[in-house]
Amino acid sequence: xxxxxxxxxxxxxxxxxxxxxxxxxxxxxxxxxxxxxxxxxxxxxxxxxxxxxxxxxxxxxxxxxxxxxxxxxxxxxxxxxxxxxxxxxxxxxxxxxxxxxxxxxxxxxxxxxxxxxxxxxxxxxxxxxxxxxxxxxxxxxxxxxxxxxxxxxxxxxxxxxxxxxxxxxxxxxxxxxxxxxxxxxxxxxxxxxxxxxxxxxxxxxxxxxxxxxxxxxxxxxxx
Numbered sequence: 001x002x003x004x005x006x007x008x009x010x011x012x013x014x015x016x017x018x019x020x021x022x023x024x025x026x027x028x029x030x031x032x033x034x035x036x037x038x039x040x041x042x043x044x045x046x047x048x049x050x051x052x053x054x055x056x057x058x059x060x061x062x063x064x065x066x067x068x069x070x071x072x073x074x075x076x077x078x079x080x081x082x083x084x085x086x087x088x089x090x091x092x093x094x095x096x097x098x099x100x101x102x103x104x105x106x107x108x109x110x111x112x113x114x115x116x117x118x119x120x121x122x123x124x125x126x127x128x129x130x131x132x133x134x135x136x137x138x139x140x141x142x143x144x145x146x147x148x149x150x151x152x153x154x155x156x157x158x159x160x161x162x163x164x165x166x167x168x169x170x171x172x173x174x175x176x177x178x179x180x181x182x183x184x185x186x187x188x189x190x191x192x193x194x195x196x197x198x199x200x201x202x203x204x205x206x207x208x209x210x211x212x213x214x215x216x217x218x219x220x221x222x223x
Contacts, residue, residue, distance in 0.1 A: 001208065004072065005218045006065050007146065007175050016222070018190035024049050029190070036193040039110035043194075044088070051193055055088060057118055062094040069142070070099050073171045077101025079141040084130050084164060085109075085148025089117040096121065105140070107133065130160035135167045143168040147220060150176040151194045161211035172215025178204060180221060187222035 022029045027049040035042040036051045044055045069075070079102055083092050086106025095102050106125040108114055114125050128134060130145070130152065143164050152160055164172055177192065178201050179185040188198065199207065201219055208217065 001214055002216045003218055004173065004216045006068050006072075006173070007218060007220065010061070010065070011220050016187075016191055018187050018222070021049075022190050029193070033193040040112045043110070044113060044116070057088070057090050057093070062091040063098060066091060066094040066098045069144070069173065070095070070102075073142050075099055075102060075142060078103065080105065080139065082106070082133075082135065082140040082143045082167065084133070084143065084145040084160075085151075086125055087113050087117075089121045089125050091144075091146070092124070093118040093121045105135075129156075131156045131163060132159070133163045133167050137166055138169045139167050141169055141171065143172045143215070144174070146175045147177065149174060150178075150197045150199070153196045157197055157207065158211055161207060161213045164215070165211065165213050168215065172213070174213070174215060174217045176204060176217070176219060178219035178221060184221050184223060191222055 024032070027047060032050045035046070043051045045052070047053060075081070077099065081092070081095060081102060081104050083104070083106040086092055086108050087110070089106050092104040092106050095104050104121055104124055106121070107128040107130070108125065109127065109129055111127050114122070114127050117125050130148065145164060149157060149160055164174070177188060177195055178199060179188050180201065188195065204217070204219070
């Protein structure tokens with residue numbers, strides 16, 4: 001199990017006003033969180049003060065991540081990838097651009113996301129829950145889950161990590177939100193609208209060991 005950072009270049013490209021998120025008069029933090037946790041139109045394509053404010057495909061944005069993963073894990077045409085928490089499938093689509101012949105599959109709790117997913121991969125995506133993956137043991141050459149598992153309560157986080165381990169042949173990669181100090185903890189609390197598992201890196205490492213997760217990982221910090 002290794003720490004491999006594929007995502008910070010994207011995360012750090014966004015500027016954030018943490019206090020404005022909390023004190024927004026029309027959509028204060030609590031109200032925004034209630035709407036966001038429905039995982040519907042408000043979460044993806046609603047007002048920016050709630051969450052994404054329009055989650056649209058941007059040419060090349062995810063391609064660099066897909067390319068780095070293809071190189072890191074030695075993927076080849078015919079290999080199978082599963083994205084747990086795939087959203088609208090943008091990363092999976094870019095995998096098919098970087099490596100023609102790759103087989104991509106995705107699962108997300110949001111029916112809205114699947115219905116509005118990238119058309120080219122939509123038929124390989126399905127609505128589902130990370131804690132019970134509808135796939136056979138050791139079915140995928142790479143299983144990924146990016147900024148998803150921290151949205152689970154502890155009682156669901158345990159089975160979800162075990163399920164990711166179960167369906168992967170060898171390579172797995174998880175990216176979750178975390179914090180290393182009180183400033184990052186406060187920023188995470190101010191910014192997030194769906195997070196349930198607030199864990200330090202040491203606590204995430206405990207979860208990985210507790211559940212037998214053997215894949216790679218990285219963390220998103222709100223510095």
